[in-house]
Amino acid sequence: MKFSRTILVTGGSGFIGSHLVCSLVDKHPDWRILNLDNLDYCCSSRSLESVEDRENYTFIRGDVCNSRLVNHIFNTEPVDAIFHLAAKTHVESSFQSPSSFHHVNVDGTKVLLGAAYRARHQPRRFIYVSTDEVYGASTDQVFDESSPMRPSNPYSATKAAAEFLVTSYWDKFKFPVIITRSNNIYGPRQYTEKVIPRFLSLLQMDKKCTIQGTLPISRHFLFVDDAIKAFLLLLEKGTVGEIYNVGTTCEIPIVQLARELVKMNVPDSEVTDWLEFVPDRPLVDLRYPIRCEKLLQLGWKAQVSWAEGIRQTVKWYQDNPDFWSDTRNAVCPCCVAPPPPPPPPLWPIRMRL
Numbered sequence: 001m002k003f004s005r006t007i008l009v010t011g012g013s014g015f016i017g018s019h020l021v022c023s024l025v026d027k028h029p030d031w032r033i034l035n036l037d038n039l040d041y042c043c044s045s046r047s048l049e050s051v052e053d054r055e056n057y058t059f060i061r062g063d064v065c066n067s068r069l070v071n072h073i074f075n076t077e078p079v080d081a082i083f084h085l086a087a088k089t090h091v092e093s094s095f096q097s098p099s100s101f102h103h104v105n106v107d108g109t110k111v112l113l114g115a116a117y118r119a120r121h122q123p124r125r126f127i128y129v130s131t132d133e134v135y136g137a138s139t140d141q142v143f144d145e146s147s148p149m150r151p152s153n154p155y156s157a158t159k160a161a162a163e164f165l166v167t168s169y170w171d172k173f174k175f176p177v178i179i180t181r182s183n184n185i186y187g188p189r190q191y192t193e194k195v196i197p198r199f200l201s202l203l204q205m206d207k208k209c210t211i212q213g214t215l216p217i218s219r220h221f222l223f224v225d226d227a228i229k230a231f232l233l234l235l236e237k238g239t240v241g242e243i244y245n246v247g248t249t250c251e252i253p254i255v256q257l258a259r260e261l262v263k264m265n266v267p268d269s270e271v272t273d274w275l276e277f278v279p280d281r282p283l284v285d286l287r288y289p290i291r292c293e294k295l296l297q298l299g300w301k302a303q304v305s306w307a308e309g310i311r312q313t314v315k316w317y318q319d320n321p322d323f324w325s326d327t328r329n330a331v332c333p334c335c336v337a338p339p340p341p342p343p344p345p346l347w348p349i350r351m352r353l
Contacts (some may be wrong), residue, residue, distance in 0.1 A: 001056075001134050003031055003032040004030045004031060005028070005032070005080045005081070005083075005172065006034065006077055006078050006079050007024055007033070007034065007080065007081050007083070008073065008077070008082045009021050009033065009034065009035050009036070009082075009085065010036045010037070010061075010064050010082070010084050010085055010086035010108075011040055011043075011064075011084075011085035011087060011110065012035030012037050012101060013035060013044065013045060013047055013048060013059075014042065014043050014047075014085065014086075014137065014191075015042070015047075015185075015187075015189055015190040015224070016129070016185055016192060016227065016228075017030050017037070017085045018048055018189060019084075019187070019224045019225070019228050020083060020085070020228050021033055021035050021048060021057070022048065022050060022051050023111055023228050023232065025054050025056055026056045028056070029054075029056055030056070031056060032056050032057075032058065032072070032343050033056055033057050033058070034058050034060060034077060034079070034141060034223075035057070035058070035059050036064060036070075036086070037060075037061065037062075037086065038062060038063045038086075039061060040088075041229060042191035044189070044323065045059075045190075047189050047275055049079075049210075058075065063108075064084075064086040064104070064108035064109075064112055065103060065107050065108045065109060065149060066102060066111070067114075068113070068241070070111050070115045071115045071118075072333060073115070074115045074116060074118070074121075075120070077121075078118070078121040078124075079119065079121065080121075080123055080124055081123055081124060081125040081126070081127070082112065082116055082123055082125070082126045082259055083127050083129065083217055083231060084109065084112055084126065084127065085129045085304065087104060087108075087159070088100065088104045088155070088158075088191050088353040089155060090155070091133075091153050091156075092326060093155075094153055094154035094155035094158070095153065095154060098154035098157075098158075101154050101155055101158045102154075102161075104158075104166065105155075105158035105161070106158050106161045109165050109166065110165055110200070110349065113126070113165060113166065113169050113175070117169060117173060117187055118250065123174055123176070125176055125178060126177045126178070126179075127176065127178045127179075127231065127234060127235065127237055128162065128163065128177060128179045128180070129179060129180050129182070129187060129231070130159050130160075130162070130181045130182075130246070131181060131182065132157060132181050132182060132183050132184075132220075132247070132288040132290050133151065133152075133153070133155070133156035133285070133288060134149045134151050134160040134163065134179075135147055135150060135288060135290070136149075136150030136151060136156075136285065137286050137287060137288065138287065138288070138289055139286060142289045142290065143245070143288070143289065144243055144245065144290070144291050144293070145181070145242075145243040149163070153285075159189070161206065161245075166179055167179070167329050170240065170241045174240075174241075175255035175290070176240040176241075177241065178234055178240060178241075178242060178244065179242075179243040179244070180231065180234065180243075180244050180245075180246050181243065181244070181246065182219060182222060182223045182230075182247070182249050183219070183220035183221065183246065183247050183288065183290065184221050184222065185221075185222050185223075185224050185227045186221050186222070186223065186309070187309065187312070187313050188224070188312065188313055188316035188317075189316070189323070190224075190313075191324065192324060193200055193255065194280060195219070196257070196310075196313060199257065199258055199261050200313075200314065200317045201317075203262065203265060203274070204317070204321060207273050208273075208275060208276040209258040209261065209274060209275055209276065211254060211255060211258055211275060211276065211277050212254075212277075212278055212279070212280045212298065213277070213278075213279070213280025213284060214277055214282065215286060216253060216286065216287070216288070217253070217254045217285075217286055218251050218252060218253040218254065218287045219251070219252060219254065219257075219287070219288070220247060220248050220249075220250060220251045220252075220288065220289065220290070221248065221250050221251075221309070222246065222247070222248040222250070222307035223308075223313075225303075226302040226303060226304050227246060229300060229303075230244075230246045230295060230300050231246075233298055233299065233300050234295075237298045237299075242294070244292065244294050244295045245290045245294070246292060246295060247291060247292040247295075247296065248302045249302075250305075250306045251287065251289070252306070255275070258274075258275055259271050259275070260310070261310075262274040262275070264314065281290045
């Protein structure tokens with residue numbers, strides 16, 4: 001079969017990447033979708049079971065830092081667009097092993113950019129998926145794309161550094177790059193080190209939700225389907241050389257998040273008994289408020305409400321309690337004492353949404 005486009009997704013077996021790959025494969029049967037992923041501890045091949053036998057999908061197991069492999073891909077495949085999502089993202093781990101975050105997030109981006117730029121078949125888009133954390137924290141200022149970057153942890157510092165690399169290829173070569181900076185993305189299949197699946201996993205094990213510190217920490221939560229729609233819109237309508245915030249007005253304090261999840265399972269009078277405050281991680285940022293007028297002007301807006309998004313997410317974890325069991329013994333190489341993936345639940349989550 002002859003395909004009209006070839007799209008390369010790095011990190012396509014991860015949480016966001018797998019949703020993006022599935023959407024591309026399903027919606028564009030005339031496009032060939034290549035997924036380059038090394039299947040790190042927070043990835044699962046099960047995330048792509050629905051498309052693994054599709055004619056327009058190809059999985060390539062490998063490291064984005066492997067220049068020989070990446071150059072081979074661009075020398076043999078007519079890649080029209082790249083979504084670069086492959087990255088290490090766990091903030092706490094980045095303090096323990098900043099060099100490994102630099103290697104993957106910065107060096108990997110450098111390898112990919114160089115290979116894409118030198119390719120005989122020149123890509124028409126290189127979309128780099130970054131994070132709102134590059135702005136640093138704010139209690140009152142709302143960040144737009146022109147706000148300065150002030151990353152406050154090794155993870156966000158490496159994402160900012162990678163952004164500078166991406167921008168340099170636009171400034172020097174007019175290589176068609178686009179950068180996205182999104183709020184916290186959540187939804188089904190997210191690994192259990194992130195806050196929502198971590199709370200759900202603890203509750204499934206009949207344990208309390210552990211909340212780090214006592215500061216009024218909050219996050220803006222964007223459902224994964226809305227994030228994917230933004231990425232696909234930018235592929236078609238985004239202006240090269242530009243940065244786009246992908247944001248939401250749904251800001252939830254972490255304590256409130258824990259209470260909402262606990263309330264789905266126990267009477268209101270017992271909610272506090274299921275919360276446990278533990279020592280804070282270093283240099284935690286209180287919040288990351290962003291505005292995304294540039295993206296809204298292209299016709300995008302978040303459509304999945306918090307109530308619906310969290311309902312779908314909780315139901316997925318209820319229906320798939322063993323999803324991460326194949327990585328139960330996997331260890332993040334950056335972590336001294338990583339949180340273990342959850343065992344099967346001792347009791348089902350009973351939703352009251």
